[in-house]
Amino acid sequence: KKMSSREWEEIQQRTFTRWVNAQIKKRGMKIEDLCKDLADGIALINLYEVISDESLGRYNKKPRMKIHQLENLKIVVGEINKFVYSVGIKIQYSENAVMQGRKRDILGMIWC
Numbered sequence: 001k002k003m004s005s006r007e008w009e010e011i012q013q014r015t016f017t018r019w020v021n022a023q024i025k026k027r028g029m030k031i032e033d034l035c036k037d038l039a040d041g042i043a044l045i046n047l048y049e050v051i052s053d054e055s056l057g058r059y060n061k062k063p064r065m066k067i068h069q070l071e072n073l074k075i076v077v078g079e080i081n082k083f084v085y086s087v088g089i090k091i092q093y094s095e096n097a098v099m100q101g102r103k104r105d106i107l108g109m110i111w112c
Contacts (some may be wrong), residue, residue, distance in 0.1 A: 009103060016110045034110070035101035041072025044098065048076050052083075054107070073098050075110045077109075084112050 003011075008018060020043070024030065027046045031037035036050045040063045045056055056075050056081045060068040073095035081092050097105035 009107065012107050013103065016107060020047055020110065023047050026050055035103050035106055036107060039073075039101060041076055041095075041098075045072060045076045048079060051068050052079075066083040069099060070095055080109060080112065 012023065013034050017031060021030050024043055024046050027050065029043060029046055031043050041059065042061065042063070045059055049055055056079060059072045059075055063069040063072055072091075075096045077093050077098060084091055084093075091108065093105060093109045098109070
């Protein structure tokens with residue numbers, strides 16, 4: 001039986017969530033839902049810092065307002081976009097897509 005694209009996305013989401021957790025565990029963090037738990041930028045910033053071994057500098061560690069969450073995402077998504085461009089991938093990711101939990105965009109970004 002051939003898998004539907006929805007089933008494939010679910011498998012990818014579970015796999016990527018486990019991978020993200022394996023990385024951010026080094027910072028004492030854990031996510032449950034890849035599409036919701038990256039929306040404030042904190043887990044994504046920590047993931048980027050762990051795998052790149054670079055600090056992204058200051059960010060809002062308690063982003064209660066959407067504007068603060070968007071500022072966090074701008075920092076990290078900007079760095080991700082610089083990286084993907086530098087390796088010749090012609091895709092640019094959007095902080096709004098992450099904030100809105102767009103699964104395909106998030107899976108693609110984590111894959112990079």
